[in-house]
Amino acid sequence: MESKGIENGVGRNGLAKIQTQDNGVEVCHDDSATPVKATTIDELHSLQKKKSTPNTPLYNKDAQGNNAFANNVSEVQRQKQQLQSISASLASLTRETGPKLVKGDPASKHETSKVAHHHVHHVTPTISVSDSALKFTHVLYNLSPAELYEQAIKYEKGSFITSTGALATLSGAKTGRSPKDKRVVKDETTEDELWWGKGSPNIEMDEETFMVNRERAVDYLNSLDKVFVNDQFLNWDPEHRIKVRIISARAYHSLFMHNMCIRPTPEELEDFGTPDFTIYNAGRFPCNRYTHYMTSSTSIDLNLARREMVILGTQYAGEMKKGLFSVMHYLMPKRQILSLHSGCNMGKGGDVALFFGLSGTGKTTLSTDHNRYLIGDDEHCWSENGVSNIEGGCYAKCIDLSGEKEPDIWNAIKFGTVLENVVFDEHTREVDYMDKSVTENTRAAYPIEYIPNAKIPCVGPHPKNVILLACDAFGVLPPVSKLSLAQTMYHFISGYTALVAGTEDGIKEPQATFSACFGAAFIMLHPTKYAAMLAEKMQKHGATGWLVNTGWSGGSYGSGNRIKLAYTRRIIDAIHSGSLLEANYKKTEVFGLEIPTEIEGVPSEILDPVNTWPDKKAHEETLLKLGGLFKKNFEGFVNYKIGEDSNLTEEILAAGPIF
Ligand SMILES: Nc1ncnc2c1ncn2[C@@H]1O[C@H](COP(=O)(O)OP(=O)(O)O)[C@@H](O)[C@H]1O
Ligand SMILES: C=C(OP(=O)(O)O)C(=O)O
Ligand SMILES: [Ca+2]
Ligand SMILES: [Mn+2]
Known part of the structure; x- marks a missing residue:
């Protein structure tokens, strides 16, 4: 019937027929493999998934990796305890019972009905109980990135x-x-312990109001069909590890925290127990303006006594990460550990550098260095054991990101990474990193091991160099200065950077921002407490302080240009290698900063900003203006003693600009 070859076979539509094989058999088979052992499509689907969850216990497996039957009871018991713990977290504090919790996605009926049988947290509803007690809330617990x-x-x-x-x-x-x-x-307690008042990030609320907001968030979360729960860790120093639970309404939030916190192994998760700190993230659900203290629809509330945080009316994920950082800024100093808003990396020879700086000054960019091991990009602890990263991931800005300039960050944007608020081609899904249509603050959150030279575990020895980053949009701070200990403290407490005017009406010049400890938004104690600890540690371990301007050169924002990242990298290289310690120095006017005369790979003339300004008078005026802003800001600190030594306090006060 069929003819051989194309040349003489013509189909009904007049086109040549393609014959695959000439074996004389009339019936055409799709393939020769044995058929699947399934009689229905559902059966076929069930073959696809092997039983395993991120929270499957390992203990109960036999040598072949099968779940040993004898231990199934304890597994059921353990799952029950886990659900009871989550149920306790989600319990309403104003009603007797909350919703019943079920593990798994409500959409996958087969799985949940099976699980529900074992894992519903049983409460016997009585007539007086509210309807919410009769409801089921599904818990999606520590899902994998693929599931999220x-x-x-x-x-x-x-x-x-x-x-x-x-x-x-x-x-x-x-x-x-x-x-x-x-x-x-x-x-x-917190009235005496924390920093309150002018300059402090701690805006007060009372316990009662916190409970109102907490209940609001809990009720919202319980009203949903499902909530995401992450149980994870903070701090790579095993002695000072903190267990955190994040309850949220969105897979985006769950994946973000999966990336940003330290991910427990299945064994660690098995022994997780009760968290040390819990976040209730109600995301889009607003706070109620009739509630005392509420001034907008957004409220981020921290209760240190209860070890809880409530988020209402914002879905910005960075709020969770930085909220936990605040908690660490409270808990760690209690243990004589200094918490730091800094990036951190380590050279092949074990030399550790810290990179302090406000948002946008270069912590993430400069700590991600192909020639060094990355310990972390944003939050660290410095204890008697050395340094440790608080987090398990990085949160990079991606505006104008390019593969040429920042290959390691670029390559980290792959499966598993959360990309926030970027714009992409609707067909190819290629991201346009230049596009600010949604926001300038586009971000990528990825696990730290996505950076090829990540140092796992993320710990290192005591720092050798402490680099203070300032993005000076006035263009008068030198690209690099070597600091005395007193100068390091002065600049650490000042926490200067400048914001550029951008496109907003009216604002024509850069705005100086002073944020104590390069992170006033996150500190909980008075800045001088952290400064005293930093001074003590730097002295004890012989660390050198540096001030690096990653901002403007050749004029202020508008007339000058931002210092080339390639030059800043050469400067940082010279700090790491120790060669900059050996350079010749001269002292600048006003700020009294020691600046090197030469650095390999950097044009010498840019090292002293005055050289790069065509208008010397404008330079002088701008320098004095910035000096004045520093002085004014520091007035708030002149009455504080830093450390045991009043000598150091006096030296610090004298380490500012003089004119
Ligand atoms: N000379 C420079 N040094 C550091 N960063 C620079 C420099 N010039 C431009 N940049 C850009 O500035 C941004 C610094 O942001 P980032 O490293 O995320 O800061 P942080 O982590 O401190 O918030 C990056 O987008 C980086 O590409
Ligand atoms: C996430 C933040 O940190 P950074 O900009 O320092 O990376 C932030 O300040 O919200
Ligand atoms: Ca920051
Ligand atoms: Mn950063």
């Missing part, structure tokens, strides 16, 4: 896979933190 991708793409608008495999998400109306809406409960 599926959840986000199915249920959260604005979630897409980009051409490199990252998960593009939208954070909603808020694309940055809301520091004015961050409140801390003032009680008998």
Whole structure:
């Protein structure tokens, strides 16, 4: 019937027929493999998934990796305890019972009905109980990135896979933190312990109001079909590890925290027990303006006594990461450990550098260095044991990101990475990193091991260099200065950087920002407490302080240019290698900074800013102006003693600009 070859076979439509094989058999088979052992499509689907979850216990497996039958009871018991713990976290404090919790996705009926049988947290409803007690809330516990991708793409608008495999998400109306809406409960203890008043990030609220907001968040979360729960760790120093639980409404938030916190191994998760700190993230659900203290629809509330944080009315994920950082800024100093808003890396020879700086000054960019081991990009602890990263991931800005300039960050944007608020081609899903349509603050959150030279575990010895980064948009701070200990403290307490005017009406010149300890938004104690600890540690371990201007040169913002990243990298290289310690120095006017006359790979004339300004008078005026702003800011600190030694306090006061 069929003819051989194309040349003489003509189909009904007049086109040549393609014959695959000439074996004389009339019936055409698709393939020769044995058919699958399934009689229905459902059966076929069930073959696809092997039983395993991130929280599957390992203990109960036999040598072949099968779940040993004898231990199944303890596994059921353990799962029950885990669900009871989550149930306790989600319990309403104003009603007798909350919703019943079930593990698993409500959409996958087969799985959950099975699980539900074992894992419903039983409460016997009585007639007096509210309807919410009769409801089921599904708990999606420590899901994997793949599972979270599926959840986000199915249920959260604005979630897409980009051409490199990252998960593009939208954070909603808020694309940055809301520091004015961050409140801390003032009680008998925190009243004395914390920094309150002018300059402090701690805006007070009372316990009662906290409980109102907590209940609001808990009720919202319980009203959902499902919530995401992450149980993870903070701090790579095993002695000072903190267990955190994050309860959130979005897969985006769960994946973000999966990346940013330290991910427990299955064994660690098995022994997790009760968290040390819990975040209730109600995301889009606002606070109620009739509630005392509420001044907007957003409220981020910290209760140190209860070890809880409540987030209402913002979906910006950085709020969780930086909220936990505040908690560490309280807990760690209690243990004589200094918490640092800094990046950190280590050379092949074990030399550690810290990179302090406010947002946008270069912590993430400069600590991610192909020639060095990355310990972390943003939050660290310095204890008697050395340094340790608080987090398990990095949070890089991606505006104008390029593969040529920042290959390691570029390559980290792959499957598993959360990309916030970026714009991409609707067809190819290629991200346009130049596009600021949604926000200038586009971000990538990825696990630290996505950086090839990550140092795992993320700990290192005592720092040798302490680098203070300032993005000086006035263009008068030198690209690099070597600091005395007193100068290091002066600049650490000042925490200077400048914001550029951008495109807003009216603002024509850069705005100086002073943020104590290069992170006033996150510290909980008075800045001088952290400064005293830093001075003590730097002295004890012989660390050198440096001030690096990653901002403007040749004039202020508008007339000069931002210092080339390549030059800043050469400067940082010279600090790491020790060669900059050996350079010749001269002292600058006004700020009295020691500046090197030569650095390999950097044009010598840029090392003294005055050389780069065509208008010398304008330079002088700008320098004095900035000096004045420093002086004025420091007035708030002149009455504080730093450390045991009043000599150091006096030296610090004298280490500022003189004119
Ligand atoms: N000379 C420079 N040094 C450091 N960063 C620079 C420099 N010039 C431009 N940049 C850009 O500034 C931004 C610094 O941001 P980032 O490293 O995320 O800061 P941080 O982590 O301190 O918030 C990056 O986008 C980086 O590419
Ligand atoms: C996430 C933040 O940190 P950074 O900009 O320092 O990376 C932030 O300040 O919100
Ligand atoms: Ca920051
Ligand atoms: Mn950063």
